[in-house]
Amino acid sequence: MRKQYNLWAFYLILVCFGLATYSLYSNMKNTWLIAPPNYILLIISLIALILGIVGFKDKRNWWTKTRSWLTVILSSLTTVGLFLVVSFTLFFSSVGANEHIKTVSSTDGNYTIDFYRFDAGAAGSFGVRGELNGPLWFKKRIYLQHNVEQVQAEWKNNDKVSINNHILKLDEGDTYGYQ
Structure with a gap:
């Protein structure tokens, strides 16, 4: 086994590097986020690093x-990158706090949208964001409007x-506020 x-x-x-790359792409293009959360990817890359070292x-x-060598180098770079992303996210999530406003579901229960109010204070603007929930941890950002505090x-x-x-x-994949 060794x-x-x-x-x-x-x-x-x-696999971890591919999922991390897709996570970055889906956040930039506002497509379905199917990758697990970044802290899970960080744990996977740490496991790969440990297995790579044992594999020597x-x-x-x-x-x-x-x-x-390739595994240790890739997993080291991925681990450092994901650690920086997770640290950045934790640090700045307190600055531009997201506050859950409400959750609405379609009449047949097929769609569920979570609405969040964001306010970056002096660092940026405020507004409302809506995320469509999918299966497991999948999410898609479908609504973004700045300078609004309530959502109807x-x-x-x-x-x-x-x-x-x-x-x-x-059903046609419409979004508002995202390019």
Whole structure:
């Protein structure tokens, strides 16, 4: 089993790196966030780092040695990057506090939207953000309006919602406030 540590660590860090990259992409493009939270990715990258270090004991050929070095380097960089992201998020989440306003569900229960009020104080603006909940931890940001403190949401039918007089057709993937 010890001979397989560097192989498992290599696969684990590739998956972790891919999920972290997709997490960054989905936050920039406001698509469905299917990656687990960043602290889970940090734990996975730490496990890959430990397995990669243990995998140095496997010295069968040049490929296993190279894979061990590659795994340790990738997992170290990913761990440091994710640690900075998690630290940054924890630090600045207290500055621009998000306050949960309310949760609304469609009449048939297929869609659930969480609304948050954000206020960055002197560091930025304030407004309202709406996130559509998916299965597991999946979320999609669908509504963003600055300089507003309240939100009025009314379901027109099972797939259409009016948020502050802006109609969103959720079955067609409509969003408001995001490019």
